[in-house]
Amino acid sequence: MSRGSEFVVVANRLPVDRVAGEDGVPSWRRSPGGLVSAIAPVMRRREGTWVGWSGAADEELEPFDEDGMHLVPVRQSAEDVQLYYEGFSNATLWPLYHDVIAPPVYDRAMWDAYVRVNQRFADAVAKVAGKGAIVWVQDYQLQLVPQMLRELRPDLRIGFFLHIPFPPTELFMQLPWRRRILEGLLGADLVGFQLPGAAANFVRLCRQLLDAKTVKQDVVLDDRTVRARAFPISVDVDELRELIARPEVRRRAEEIREDLGGGTVLLGVDRLDYTKGITQRLQAFGELFSDGGLKPGEAVFAQIATPSRERVEQYQILRDQIEQQVGRINGEYGELGAPVIHYLHTSYDREELAALYLAADVMVVTPLRDGMNLVAKEYVACREDLHGALVLSEFAGAAPELRRGAFMVNPYDIDGLKETMLGAIHADRADQARRMRVMRKRVIEHDVDRWAQEFLSALEHTPEHVPA
DSSP states (O other): OOSOEEEEEEEEEOSEEEEEOTTSOEEEEEOOSHHHHHHHHHHHHHTOEEEEEOSSTTOOOOOEEETTEEEEEOOOOHHHIIIIIIIIIIIIIHHHHTTTSSOOOOOHHHHHHHHHHHHHHHHHHHHHEEEEEEEEEESGGGTTHHHHHHHHOTTSEEEEEOOSOOOOHHHHTTOTTHHHHHHHHTTSSEEEESSHHHHHHHHHHHHHHHOOEEETTEEEOSSOEEEEEEOOOOOOHHHHHHHHTSHHHHHHHHHHHHHTTSSEEEEEEEESOTTSOHHHHHHHHHHHHHHTSSOBTTEEEEEEEEOOOTTSHHHHHHHHHHHHHHHHHHHHHOBTTBOSEEEEOSOOOHHHHHHHHHHOSEEEEOOSSOSOOHHHHHHHHHOTTOOOEEEEETTSTTHHHHTTTSEEEOTTOHHHHHHHHHHHHTOOHHHHHHHHHHHHHHHHHTOHHHHHHHHHHHHHTSOSSOOO
């Protein structure tokens, strides 16, 4: 392809997944998840190019078009997947950036792979981006790409967005390659974060570690100014409205409630990850039965845990812990054919998730640390009836936006979690409606389209040179 794309998105994964049809012939379909929902419409409007990995190791693919987008695959070997993705990205950066909930692994071979793969992404983007194009780099797997790309193509306007938290100084300082990461991000013209505190952490670290000049939330380099700003990501409200309007989705919500056996339905929907606070919320729910706060049949918890990073040891251990925990609680408080916790370790499509949101009386979103948490916003967007209650962790990125309507909780405080769950379970309809109305106003006015527009508008209007 010629160097002609005026808008390029680069992310670890392409926005499509390979699926086998009924005839066994593989095809592509749009990936689930907030990032793809946010950017796919922008890509189509701007006739953009998306650079990313197909998801299969050692696969060589030519660029192709799908779902109105031009897709450019970047090859990753099995060793790359092990060292760059499962290794440095998810065994080093992920725990470090999530408050060291699990101990990060600092391994030089993993770092070398991270550098190598980031360079491969940068090379691919440099080939497809048109002169003066806008390039939007996504997330923690590709933090070196902005600097590498700027060295290859100084004509480009480069933005970077971090979808997970950015750690404070005392944690980031652990990283042996801390200067390299900061220098990589400073290749961008605009570095976006979920929350203002993360942007402030980044600017402070640039000042302390790189001795960079900073002015408020700007890092002033010799020839450029790099802006650090917060852009809280959101959800596709219009898509969710269309889903919950479907008669089959509403029927499915009624079926789910019937299948769960009556009583108040509590729901958790998470990737299986140690940052999500799943064990804490299930412990609190189980203790409500042992304390007498709830009786069997009075409430039921449906916990969806989407498979995640199954080859990483920490995740295998977590899966075993949760399955044992669920079995023990059901063994003590469930009845024959009527468990108090329904645990499902599987993925669901958008229609089934929308039905689950409609079926749930209480949505429990209690991460120990999250960049944003779009599940909380999806639940609110789906509750046009103004019913339902949201129990939300103080440590979710969505907390500042939804705290006026959510039942806020510290997920490390099991007693507080129990008390908050009971408050949500017993909230009357008027209180639910008041809280939900406040949250819905925020989510509807600040949807995913607004997020993308605000980031790209800020990127397009970044100063090209430091004022004299």
